[in-house]
Amino acid sequence: MSRYILAIDQGTTSTRAILFDEKGLPVVASQKELTLHYPHNGWVEQDAEDIWADTLHVCRTVMKENNVTASDIAGIGITNQRETTVIWDRKTGKPVYNAIVWQDRRTADACAALRDAGHEDTVRAKTGLLLDSYFSGTKVQWILDNVEGVRTRAENGDLAFGTIDCFLLWRLTGGKVHATDITNASRTLLFNCAEQKWDKDMLALLCVPESLLPEVRDNSGDFGQTASDVLGGPVTVAGMAGDQQAACFGQACFHPGMVKSTYGTGCFALVNTGDKFLQSKNRMLSTVAIRLDGKVSYAIEGAIFVAGAAVQWLRDGLGIIKSSSETQALAESVNDNGGVYLVPAFTGLGAPYWQPHARGMISGLTRGATSAHIVRAALEAQAYQTQDLLAAMEDDSGFPITELRIDGGMVKNDFVCQFISDITQKPVLRPANVETTALGAAYLAGLHAGFFDSLDAISAAWRYDSRFTPSMDDAARSGLLKGWKTAVGQVLAGV
Numbered sequence: 001m002s003r004y005i006l007a008i009d010q011g012t013t014s015t016r017a018i019l020f021d022e023k024g025l026p027v028v029a030s031q032k033e034l035t036l037h038y039p040h041n042g043w044v045e046q047d048a049e050d051i052w053a054d055t056l057h058v059c060r061t062v063m064k065e066n067n068v069t070a071s072d073i074a075g076i077g078i079t080n081q082r083e084t085t086v087i088w089d090r091k092t093g094k095p096v097y098n099a100i101v102w103q104d105r106r107t108a109d110a111c112a113a114l115r116d117a118g119h120e121d122t123v124r125a126k127t128g129l130l131l132d133s134y135f136s137g138t139k140v141q142w143i144l145d146n147v148e149g150v151r152t153r154a155e156n157g158d159l160a161f162g163t164i165d166c167f168l169l170w171r172l173t174g175g176k177v178h179a180t181d182i183t184n185a186s187r188t189l190l191f192n193c194a195e196q197k198w199d200k201d202m203l204a205l206l207c208v209p210e211s212l213l214p215e216v217r218d219n220s221g222d223f224g225q226t227a228s229d230v231l232g233g234p235v236t237v238a239g240m241a242g243d244q245q246a247a248c249f250g251q252a253c254f255h256p257g258m259v260k261s262t263y264g265t266g267c268f269a270l271v272n273t274g275d276k277f278l279q280s281k282n283r284m285l286s287t288v289a290i291r292l293d294g295k296v297s298y299a300i301e302g303a304i305f306v307a308g309a310a311v312q313w314l315r316d317g318l319g320i321i322k323s324s325s326e327t328q329a330l331a332e333s334v335n336d337n338g339g340v341y342l343v344p345a346f347t348g349l350g351a352p353y354w355q356p357h358a359r360g361m362i363s364g365l366t367r368g369a370t371s372a373h374i375v376r377a378a379l380e381a382q383a384y385q386t387q388d389l390l391a392a393m394e395d396d397s398g399f400p401i402t403e404l405r406i407d408g409g410m411v412k413n414d415f416v417c418q419f420i421s422d423i424t425q426k427p428v429l430r431p432a433n434v435e436t437t438a439l440g441a442a443y444l445a446g447l448h449a450g451f452f453d454s455l456d457a458i459s460a461a462w463r464y465d466s467r468f469t470p471s472m473d474d475a476a477r478s479g480l481l482k483g484w485k486t487a488v489g490q491v492l493a494g495v
Contacts, residue, residue, distance in 0.1 A: 002074035005445045006062070006235070008055060009438040010080045010164050011243065012036070012101065012265040013312075015051065017058035018435070019066060019073075020442040022451050024461050026433065030061035037098065042105035044347070045098040048086045051164065052171050059231060070233030074449035076172070076226070077239035077441030079246035080164040082187045085139040087150065087161050087212070093175055096159065097147045099167075100139040103266075103305060103347045107138035108356040119205060124279060126202060128186070128193045128286030130354055134303070136163060137189030137206045144207070154209050161212040163188070165240050172237060174227030179215040182296070183245040186288040191216070193288055194277050196296065218291045219245075220444040239444025243437045244268040244301065245289055247407055250440030251431065252462040253289075254297075254455050257399035261386055261420075262437065263410035266350070267307035269389045270299040271397050282392035283352045292447070300396050302351040302389030306344035306360075308410050310378045313346065320371040328415045331376040337480075339364035341487035342377035349491065352392045357495045363487045379416050383423035384484040390424055403427045405464075407436040414466075422472035423480065429464040 004027065009016040013036070018029040032054040037045040063069070083102035088095045100106075111131045114120070120131045129135055140161055144151040153159050162170065166180040185191040185198075190208060192199035198213055217223065223237035241249060244262060248270045251260040256274035261267060272289055277298045280286060289299035311324045321327060341363050343349075348356035362374060386404075394401055404426045410416055411430050421428040433439055446452045452461075 002072055002449070004068060004073050005075055005077060005442045005449065005451065006059060006073050007077045007079070007438040007442040007445070008059065008168065009243070009441065010051060010055060010078070010168060012081045012103070015054040015058055016438060017062045018438045018442070019062050019068065020439070020446070024439060024442060024446065024451070028062045028066045030058040030065070032058055036101065040106070042108070042347070044101040044104040046084070046101055048088070048095040048099045048167060051099065052168070055168055056230070063231065070231045070235050073235045074451065075236050075238030075445035077445035078165050078168055078237065079241055079243050079437050079441035080168070080184070082163060082184055082242035082244065083134060083136050084164050085136045085143070085161070086164065086167045087140065087143050087154070087159050088167065088170070090158055090160050093171065096150050097143050099164070100143070102134055104139065105133050105348060105356050107133040107142050110138050110141070114205070123189065123202070126192045126194065126199050127189055128277065128279070129189055130283065130285070132354060133356055134350070135187060135189040137202065137208065140208050140212070141206045154212055157211040159212060160214070162214050165242070166214050169223055169237060169240070172226045172230055173224040177224035179217050179223060181219050181240040182216055182288050182291045183219060183242040184240070185216045187242060193286065193298070218294065220292055220447045222448065238448035239441055241290065241440060241444060244270060246440030246444070247437040248272070248299065248440065249290055249443055250436030251405040251407060252459045253405065254459060257397070257401065258405070259390070259393070259401050260405045260407065263307045263382060263406065263408035263416070265307065265309045267304035267382060267385060269302045269386065269393065271393045271399060271401065273298045273300055273397050278396060280392070280396045282396055283354055284392050284396055285351070300393050302393060304385045304389070305347045305350045307382050308408070309346065310342065310344040310381065311410070314375060314378055321375065324409070327375050327379060328413045330372045331379050331415050334370070334372045334376060337376050337380055338369055338373040339366070339483065340369050340373040340377045341483055342374065342381050343487050343491045344378065344381055345491055352388055353488070353492065355492060355495055358491050359494070361487065361491050363490060364483070379413065380419055382410065382416055383420040384481065386420055387423050387481065390426070401426060403429055405429050405431065407431060407434045409434070417466065417468045418471070421468040421470050423477060425470045425477070428468040430466040430468070432463040432465040
């Protein structure tokens with residue numbers, strides 16, 4: 001009898017594989033860091049062949065380390081960095097260009113031109129998204145228009161487009177399945193979320209041939225079997241979801257008003273809005289949370305482009321820390337931020353500002369400022385950004401947010417968790433398993449494989465290990481938020 005679910009978590013900076021048992025508990029994991037390429041200012045790319053090679057490596061590693069064969073695996077769940085875009089040849093499977101990463105800003109001017117032409121209201125009504133280079137659609141258009149011969153090949157039906165989940169599924173199945181799940185489709189600017197289908201008007205607006213597109217499926221089900229040479233035997237791919245929706249599922253946010261916030265490379269908060277596809281009044285995103293057995297749940301999402309990436313910059317860019325584990329002690333070594341704020345707009349500002357040309361800034365520096373103040377400011381920024389999102393989400397959804405379920409690498413830091421609670425004035429719950437993105441993928445595959453018989457069973461399995469409650473007085477909180485708003489205003493004034 002198959003005993004495991006294999007979760008593939010393909011992220012922006014690394015690729016991981018985790019084996020989960022029948023109860024959804026992690027057994028063994030393997031991770032490989034992924035190189036990002038910056039060929040021009042504001043451009044961010046990855047080698048899709050590296051992504052595939054890393055995926056094979058980590059999957060085979062966890063199987064070997066635990067003496068697991070293909071027959072021991074009941075299903076594979078895939079979760080991925082969303083919006084990152086690949087186009088490949090249908091015959092050879094070879095990408096025609098590097099993967100263009102979600103952080104990439106090269107199409108910012110093209111998006112601005114579409115906004116100036118009056119298209120954004122229509123785009124928002126159909127897709128729930130904004131005209132921003134963050135999303136896949138204008139990345140697809142850029143590859144078609146800027147890589148020699150690609151548009152002709154696409155129009156002839158020789159090429160396939162996909163986000164990373166789709167590309168991995170194609171490779172895992174030996175090129176037999178060209179499909180994506182609805183959550184990844186909902187992030188492309190090409191998918192009509194209200195009607196749940198590819199939108200011909202959006203395809204025409206962005207000049208994308210329909211022949212490029214994958215089939216769109218529910219998040220849990222039979223996506224096809226792996227080719228026998230991939231894992232040593234056929235295994236069913238049984239679940240797929242974009243990373244933030246997978247984390248929302250892994251946090252068991254199944255009911256309207258429930259919120260999760262993930263602190264990885266970026267920070268992404270989602271509030272479940274049930275069967276209502278709401279239009280944001282605060283430049284938040286309306287997106288698909290999950291679709292099971294044809295029944296869709298929607299969400300309002302706030303996207304922040306830089307969270308954990310700010311800590312990476314402290315390490316790799318400034319060299320003031322050697323590892324992220326040092327940041328809590330450094331932040332707590334000073335009584336406060338000393339008036340120092342870091343606005344981490346390294347790749348523009350996301351929600352609710354949506355300014356792709358904004359750039360990061362440290363303000364409030366004096367002779368008394370130290371590296372500890374800068375580290376603290378980088379950590380505090382996550383709470384200020386989260387407060388911006390939650391205020392907008394409550395206004396948009398109409399649901400009072402009573403607690404915040406958090407996950408991702410940054411939340412291992414108790415200072416970050418407590419400061420988020422203090423600034424948002426919400427209880428913050430950190431789950432026993434903070435890697436809920438992979439867990440969500442495992443849950444989705446486990447539903448199809450019969451490891452879990454219902455969402456109630458998954459909710460019952462969810463546990464938190466720490467609960468942080470607000471302890472900051474109102475005057476201190478107001479003063480800190482005022483300083484943050486001033487810093488953001490200075491960044492926006494410089495655009």
